[in-house]
Amino acid sequence: MTNPPSTPSTDTAPPLVHPSDRPTRLPAGETNAVGWTLGLIGDEWNLLILRYAMLGVRRYGIWRQELPISHAVLTRRLNVLTEMGMFERVEYQQKAKRFEYVLTRRGRDLWPVLLTIWAWESQWVPAHPERLPRMVHKTCGRTFLPTLMCAACGRPARARDVTGGFGPSGTWSRSVPAATTRRRSSSAEGAGMFPETMALIGNRWSAALLGAAFQGAHRFRDFEQRLGAPPTIISDRLRVFCDLGVFTQIPGSERADWQSYQFTDKGRAFYPVVMTAIDWGQRWFRAAEGPALVYTHRECGQDLQVQLTCDQCAGVLRGTEVLVENST
Template identity: 45%
Template structure:
C-alpha cells in the first residue's frame, strides 16, 4: 500500500478518476503535474490494476482511463481524507464543499464505526493494534524514498496537508508509529530504521502543521493528528484486502470494547446508516 499510494500523484490521479476524470487532458487540467510524471503514474496505476486503459479511437490513437474495483474501494479512505481536510485545514484557497448523503438527503460527516458491534470509534485508545504473522516495521516502511514537493507546489492540489502524510511514504510510517505509541525521537529512528535527517524532517513538518506536539520530550498526537485515525485504518483495511500475504495479516486490530477484530465501517452521522461511495455527493 505504501509503495502504491505513498505517492501524492498516484493518489490524486485515482481521486480525480473517482470524480469523473477519464482522459489524459482531464488529469492535465485538474492537476499541476508534468507530462512525464503523469504518463509514468498512469502506467503504474494500470499495472497495479487501479486503472483500466482503453483505446477508444485509433486514428489518431486516443485512450481513456477508468476506475477498477480496486480503486473504487478506496472511497472510504478518500471520504475520510475529505472530511479531515474540511474540518482541520482551513487554509484552502477554495473551501472544500460539504458532503451530502443521498440516502437521507442531508449534509453529513462520516463516523468511524466497528462493523462487529456497530459502535462508533472516536479514539485510537479504543483499538489494539498488534503485528500479525507477516507484519513488522522492516516490511512496512518504504524501501525507496520519494522527493517531497515544496509547499508552494503543493498549493494547487486538493488535499495539501494530507499529501504531507499520505503522499510521503516515510511520513505515513512516522504517523502510524505515533498512533501505536512511539513518541521519542530515538524510538522512531530505531523502530523505523530511517536516517536521522528523515525522521527529524518528518517530525518537524508534522509539528509545524499541528499534527504532533511535544510533551515532556515525546512527540504526541494532537486532536488534529488523532482525527486522522479513520484515514489510517481505512488505508490499512484496503491494503490488507488487496495485498494479502499467504502467511497471514501484517497487522491485527482489535476493538477493545467488543473484543472482535476491528473491521472499519463509515456511517452517516445523521441517519446512522452505513455509507456507500455512490451515495455521497458534494454540495
C-alpha cells in the same frame, strides 16, 4: 534494527502483476500491504487523478484540463495506476487508437480513503490553495463527516478503542512505501488539495513515525528504536508534526527533560485515514505469511471490521451515496 531499504527507482514500473478484480499475492519476505498502499496514496498526483476518476473522468485530455500536470507526469502516473490494477485501459476510438482509463473494482474500492482524507483536510486544515467541495450524503440530504465504526458491533472505532499491531508480514522494513513515482513537489504550480496529508504520509519516515505513534510510541527513543532511523531524521519529522499541530510536547513522566510526544485532537482525527488505508491495502495486497497488521476492537473483542457511517443520520456510507458539490 536496521534501516529500511531504499525506495525502488522512481522510473521503474511495479515489479508485480496486479489483477484488478482479485487481490495481488505478495512474495514472502518482501514489501507488505502497508508498503504497497503507502506507495500509492503517498503520492499526491495519484490521489488527485483518482479523485477526478471517482467523479467520472476517464480521458487523458480532461485530466490535463483539470490539473496543473505535465504530459510526462500524467502519462507516468496513469501507466503506474493501470499496472497496479486501479484502471483498465479501454480503447474508445479505433481510427486514431485512443483509450479511456476506467476505474476497476480495486480502484473504486479506494473511495473510503479519499473520503476520510477529504474530511480530515476540510475539518483540520483551514488554509487550502483550492476550495474543498462539499460532500452530501444522498440518503439524508445533509453535508456530513464520516465516522469510523466497527462493523462487527456497530460501535465507534477511535484510536483508543482499538488494540493491535504487526501481524505475520508486518515489520518496519517491509512497510517501506513501494513508490514508483516521485511525490508532487510542494512548490508545484497550483498546490494540491491534500497538503498536510502529504506531510504525514508522503514521506516514508513520516508514515513510519505516524504508525509508530498509533502503536504507542511517545518518546524520541521509542521512535528511534522502532524505526531504526538516524536521529536527525527523527528530530526533523517530530518537529514537522509539532508544527502541523498533530503532536504536542509534554514533560516525560520519568524525567521532565525527556519530552513525550502526544497526539493532539487533530492528530487523533487522522486515525480514520490510517485505518481505511490499511483496510483497503490488506484486502487487495496479501503477503504469503499473512496480514501486515492485526487489530481488535476492544468493545466487542472481535477483529476490527472497518466501516464508515454518516455523522448526521448514522447510516452506513457507500460510495454511490456520496454527492460532491462545489462550494460557493
